[in-house]
Amino acid sequence: MNSTVPVFDPASPQAQAIYDLFVQVLLMSAGIFMIVSGLIVVALWRFREREALPEQNFGSHRQEIFWMVGPIIIVLWLAAVSANLVLTLNAAPRAHPPGEADADLVVTGHQWWWQIEYADSGIVAANELHIPTGKRLRVKLESQDVIHCFWVPQLARKMDAIPGRENYLWLEANEPGVYQGRCAEYCGTQHTWMNFRVYAHTPQDYAQWRIAQHIQPKPPEQAPAAAGKELFMTLTCSQCHRIGGTDAKADIAPDLTHLASRQELGGGVIDNTPDNLRLWLKDPQALKPGCKMPNFKLSDEHLTQLVAYLETLE
């Protein structure tokens, strides 16, 4: 599951390279700090409140230049290693390689959720990315409204999702697991709850997951769920949300085709359980104040029916 200190727990070659560089720089910085603070402490201890007037020393050019040698070497080294990483392992993928799809995944930032489209299979999802391990995926980042920032510390660098621009990044995971992602660029009221998760599967599991995604949920037959579906289509829900295989085809709000299989609701604000889903439907504004879904003031009966329906969307 999630790592406590994700930046120090890389799970992809890209993140590993950054981590290695970071550790080197951290050690170097610690060394410099020890030297400077050591000199200051010694100076305070040796030269405190001396009676005699100290020698009036104005400095020496030779010493200054001598001191600068170390920092210059460090700066050149840092420039070289950063440039190397920028140009090689962590180079942003080039767009539109001839003969291939534009990107494997298209991730679009919305206020305040993420839409994920799989280029090859046409699967559309929200806030949860499923990827196979050991494969470098080209991710295209876009935004519907303001600037967001896609960040999965264990897997990849940060990259902004900017309206009117296309940014690309590599996403890859060494091992199967769940990796926490967050929006890192302040994007308005609910910037905080714009989390997402990356689920890395073995290639076999990933293939299975893909097959499951193509199965459209069966239309419910039992009473509360069937009534819930009716409600979903007649109330305004379907004007924003999409559910595969039904008349709800809008893409303003998260796709709900497989809602019941997701772990979290509302960009991470609560876990996805039937009780929590009911809470959410009752008043989204109480859980995620300012979010774009209004409080529909649904009756208890309607809530039961809607929850029953949405829980069928495995």
Added chain:
Amino acid sequence: MSLPLADKPLESGVSREADAATATWLLGWVSTVDHKRIGILYILTAMVFLAVGGGEALLMRIQLALPRNTFLSPDAFNQMFTMHGTTMVFLVGMPVLVGFANFFVPLMIGARDVAFPRLNAMSYWLLPSGGILLYYSFLTGKAPDAGWFSYAPLSTKAYNLMQAQDYWILGLACLGVGSVAAAINIFVTVLSCRAPGMSLQRVPLFVWMSFMTAILTILALPALNAALAMLLIDRWLGAAFFEPARGGSAILWQHYFWVFGHPEVYILILPAFGMISEVIPVFSRKPIYGYSFVAGSSAVIVLLSYGVWAHHMFAAGLGMGANIFFAVGSLLIALPTGVKVFNWTATMWGGSIRLTTSMLFAVAFLLEFVIGGLTGVMFAAVPIDWQLTDTYFVVGHFHYVLIGGTVFGLFAATFYWFPKITGRMLSERLGKLQFWLWVAGLNATFMVQHFLGLMGMPRRNYTYRDEPGWAVLNQIATVGAFLMAAGTLVLIWNILVSLRKGKIAGDNPWGAFTLEWATTSPPPVENFETIPEVHSRRPVWDRDHPELADSKTEKSPEDNGRRPGKARMCGWAFVASEAVFFLLLLVTYVVFNSRHGDDSGPTAEKVLDVFRTGMFSIALISSSATFWIAERSLRRGAQGGFRLWLGATILLGMVFLGGQVWEYSELIRGGVTIDRNLFASTFFTVTGFHGLHVTAGLVALVILLVLGVQRYLTAERSEVMAAVGVYWHFVDVVWLAVFGIIYLGLLQ
């Protein structure tokens, strides 16, 4: 003026006298043009806003003390961090540094006042005006909440309907004008008002740093003003500079903001470098080690700081070339900064160190600033930035720089200079209490934030899930914030007590070296009874230790005695500032009009009458020639010729403006309005601001003409004419660029 007083004297004579005395006292402060009083006003105003901005920080820290806390709503939290950042940068950091510069730069260079005392008063009064504009937004129901760098499109009308954002823009524009005016004043003061013998290579380092800061301010703030103007035009007039759906750019704001924003960091830290460079030598009883390296490296920082803005945008996907370029630039800045730390340490080495509160803060500055500097170097390495930017790591980083650096420098300066400002010493006992509270608070609050960043907590989150460790680290940070608040209360208490009961300071309580200590504490209105003469970098040391005088042992470049004219220097500085403004507007024009794409709307080729505007341009350009003749006539004493040619200049300027009005009215009648497309927006913005500048120039010319008619303007006073000339020729040069780029389509 003697207005008849109210005819019913209700109160007793005594209290009326007291009232009158209070009124006079108040009026004395409100109407003052004395640089010392204005400096104190700046510092006090900044302290008021420090309390406000600090309060906002405390509210945020309370909210974050518990996971899923509901103390503040998300909107309230977002308003708090926006106002905290804006307040601390524009209403606390810049004003308090300008305040100290205002008080001490003239004293340290042996001047009687700043170059333009009345401009100084205006600069100050723009500060409370801007502050009130900004805080007035609370009364509209909501304060600005787009963050202190207000990234577009979040700050555009589509995502920010409230008026608060407009107050933010207007408040910042107002503060920006005040800051530039204050900076021009310091710039000219340092260049033109130094005492005899004080060459620029001899000025105290605080003066040098203030000089560098002034240059930074003059050249950086117009970038912000250009961005603000464009955002306001987007919001009010329906243009689409930052609206991608209509062809605008969502990333342009970031470029412009950081072209200002990164130099701004140095505007906030360089004066603190200067303060430290005064305090450490005095309390080590030694001169600064490597004066020329400390001063020269700051000049290099100023130059480099304009080439590194995009390191705030490494995550924006600028491309590999740009990333590497800006990374290298940012890493290079570490060198001139590092050299200073060495010099300060070397100054202490071999000295006789007195650990007064002032020196304690200076030493803490060294340690804390090194931490902030080293984490800064980490951010210059692009891949590390990709992980850590926009997390709490970066919050920790810049607070180490701004508190460990700027604020500790300010505290060191406060304890060092308070005796000079008031004539009384601050209590050392309370000072040390404050010191330990702040050191503990700073490290508690911001050290743990580095860990929070590594643990994946993005900045500007109003709350968080109860992940392992997050709550306890946030609680430590909250405790630290309250320690710093307590430290501030101790300082305020210390000031209040010391003002009444503090030890009398005398002229030079610390045995310090520079000219401000040569006069009384507090200094008289005229600063010095006789303007002292300077032979070295430490004139007061020379006076107190004639046998060891620096002028005998350490030769520094002699003064050549030349001081440039104030009005002319003011003109050049102003023009430089305006040039940056127009440069960015023209860059915007080129950016938006050199793209091939939607050609359905109006473009320059389709709607502009190049020949006609060319004719009017000739009128404007020839007005430069007539102005030149007028100026020559004035210097030769030919008053008639002067008035004639000046009149011709005004006429030509008006002809040009008439042409512009004609052009505008035709365009607007043809349906080409500022909100039509990006060509129209950029065209009207560039030419409109140019037209405003021509108008302002005409007003100045008319004033000169009136002065000429009244026989006030004579050959001896032709300096003011030269200053206006700098401006007028500048406006014409800008028009040449505008004409070439927009009308002739060069660069396309």
Added chain:
Amino acid sequence: MNWLATAELWNWASPVWLIAAILTAWYLWIVRGAWSFRAAWFLLAIVALAAAFVSPIGVLADGYLFSAHMVQHLMLLLIVPLCLLLSLPEARVEAWLTRPRWTWLRRLLAIPVIGWLCGLGSMWFWHVPTLCAAATESYALGVVRSATFFVAGLLFWWQVYSPVVRLRLPPLPSVVYLFSACTGCTLLGIYITFTSVAVCPAFANPADRIGILNMLYDAGLTPAADQQLGGLLMWVPPCSLYVSAVIGVLCRWYTQPTLAPASSASLPTTIREART
């Protein structure tokens, strides 16, 4: 980088040798007998001049790569003139300039704005798309362009590194001069790097004279990448050079123990007397 060894990439028959020979003869005549380490600067100038035309830079600059063309400009505008100025003996140059028939030149050189405009203006002027294309296609115009770069470079650097120290700009104005030049370069660099317009259309679809175009494209130097690289070259190296020059000027400023004799002549007497 073995493609650098391709014989076609070296233009050994370039007429620049003639100019180099003339320059060398001239220089030998100037220094006659007064040799010093300055000759090394001259050597550097000649090497840079030759490299700009003979080496692959010159060949690629001729219709193939915008970036190589940019390197050539920078060498002609910044490196060669600077080295040449540094190589000239002060006394000899001063002796010339005091001759009456060179008075106009002395007056011209005394105006820093001219140097600045030449340095910056030549760069901007020759990168107006139409002119850039014309100069790349026409041999004669290309020669004119190279010559203007060289002369403009001399005028530009004269202000800061004139062989006659007395005629240099004072340190602080030098800093302003260099810094504003740096800004000008930066703007042009940014423009070239980020604009979608082909600044020099001739390089957008080059005529493949010597059959190396595919090699270049394979190395990633497509016209768009090439222009970006050119823009960065316009931006980074000159600005580094200017900032280094600023550091040099500041060093000079802080270490000058007393006033240069020329400027002390203009001292107001009162202050000088007050000090003595």
